[in-house]
Amino acid sequence: MKPIVIGNWKMHLTASEARAFLRDFMAHPAVFERAEVTLCPTGPVIPIVADTLRGTAVRWGGQNAHWETQGAFTGETSMAMLADLGCTLVLCGHSERRRFAHETDADISRKVEQTVAHGMTPVLCVGETYEQRRQQQQDIVVIEQVRKGVDLLAAFPSLSLYVAYEPVWAIGTGQTIESADAMAMARLIRSTLREELPTGADSVPILYGGSVTPLNVASFVDGDSITGVLVGGSSLDPVAFHQLIAQLV
Ligand code: PEP
Numbered sequence: 001m002k003p004i005v006i007g008n009w010k011m012h013l014t015a016s017e018a019r020a021f022l023r024d025f026m027a028h029p030a031v032f033e034r035a036e037v038t039l040c041p042t043g044p045v046i047p048i049v050a051d052t053l054r055g056t057a058v059r060w061g062g063q064n065a066h067w068e069t070q071g072a073f074t075g076e077t078s079m080a081m082l083a084d085l086g087c088t089l090v091l092c093g094h095s096e097r098r099r100f101a102h103e104t105d106a107d108i109s110r111k112v113e114q115t116v117a118h119g120m121t122p123v124l125c126v127g128e129t130y131e132q133r134r135q136q137q138q139d140i141v142v143i144e145q146v147r148k149g150v151d152l153l154a155a156f157p158s159l160s161l162y163v164a165y166e167p168v169w170a171i172g173t174g175q176t177i178e179s180a181d182a183m184a185m186a187r188l189i190r191s192t193l194r195e196e197l198p199t200g201a202d203s204v205p206i207l208y209g210g211s212v213t214p215l216n217v218a219s220f221v222d223g224d225s226i227t228g229v230l231v232g233g234s235s236l237d238p239v240a241f242h243q244l245i246a247q248l249v
Contacts, residue, residue, distance in 0.1 A: 003221055003248040004036045004162070004205055004228025006123065007235030008063060008091060011042060018045045022052045025238035032057040034249035036228070038089055039235070043077050046085050054086070061089035061120070064097055067110035079111075079118040089121040091230075093149060095168045105148035113152035116160055123162045123230065124149040125209070126189070130169035138167070139188055146192045159200035162207060163189050164230040170210025172232055179219040182208045186225040214243040221248055 013021060018041055038059040041049050049060045062082040066073050069080050082090060092115060093108035108124070115122035126145035128138035146163065153159065165185050167177050186206040193201035208220040209230030220226055229248075235241045 001205075001223070001227055002034060002036045003223070004207060005038070005245050005248065006061070006089070006091075006164075006207065006228070006230045007037075007039045007241060008094070008209075008230060008232045009039065009041050009045075009235060010063070010096070010232055012236055013041060013045060015045050015048050018048055019052070021236075021238045022049065023238075025242055026052070026056065026058070028242065029056060029058075031242065031246050031249055035245050037245055040089075040091060043081075046082070046087065050086050059088045060085075061087045061091070061123075063091050063094070064101075065090055065111065065115070067107070067114045069114075079114045079120070083118040083120055087120055089123055089162070090115045091164075092122045092124050093145070094125045095127055095166060095171060099168075105145060108145075108149055109151040112149055112161070113155075116153065116156050121160045121162055123164050123207070125164045125166055125230070127166040127168050127171075127210070133167065133169065138185070142185060142189065143192050146189055147196055150193065150196050154198055159197065159204070161200075162205045162228075163193070164207040164209050165189060165226075166209035166230060172211065174211050176211050176216060177208075179222075182220055183222060183225040190225070212244070214240055214247055217244050218247045 038061045040061045040063045065079045065082050066076040092111040097103045112122040126142050128141040132141050205227045207228040207230050208226050212229045212231045213234050
């Protein structure tokens with residue numbers, strides 16, 4: 001299985017900055033044949049990224065979308081709109097959305113369901129806060145987020161799902177978890193998926209996210225419990241992000 005690398009640009013990179021990024025990033029494309037690489041720009045920048053990447057090995061996805069197909073939801077983007085632009089995946093329940101947009105597990109499970117219903121792959125993001133880890137609640141928190149996140153998936157005959165374990169305290173902070181602890185959490189996520197999903201739990205890729213860089217990425221991806229990474233800050237620099245991917249192939 002190819003290593004999976006997803007770049008989450010968050011609220012960074014304007015259209016012209018994205019064009020400059022892609023010029024440098026795509027200068028040496030051979031590496032992209034040996035990994036599954038997806039860029040997640042902001043909504044307005046997706047068409048620009050899509051136009052440049054169409055026909056290459058690099059994919060693009062959404063950082064978020066609403067669960068309703070259309071309607072009076074000012075400021076929102078629908079799953080249908082992302083699918084129409086050729087997005088292959090959608091981040092669901094990123095901790096920044098849980099915190100700033102007050103997304104609940106119930107909201108996130110509807111987003112996961114609707115991502116699948118629109119033919120894309122949900123990347124269910126789960127992870128504990130610093131305080132929850134300090135109180136040794138991380139296992140309970142993550143199990144619950146996974147359970148609720150996949151709650152509506154049983155109805156789908158074939159499963160398309162990624163889970164990203166992202167300890168909140170490691171996102172954008174430069175702090176990372178011990179790789180052995182990340183792998184132990186990935187195994188816990190796997191066993192939760194086995195309990196919750198009627199079929200397909202063993203084929204769900206589990207990713208790690210949280211201050212991943214070209215220097216530490218290899219320690220998190222063992223190709224067994226963890227098969228890829230979700231990358232924020234290090235995905236904004238085309239050279240660094242290219243180097244990060246090259247470490248895995
Ligand atoms: C993220 O945005 O999901 C993330 C992991 O960010 P960073 O790599 O900057 O910690």
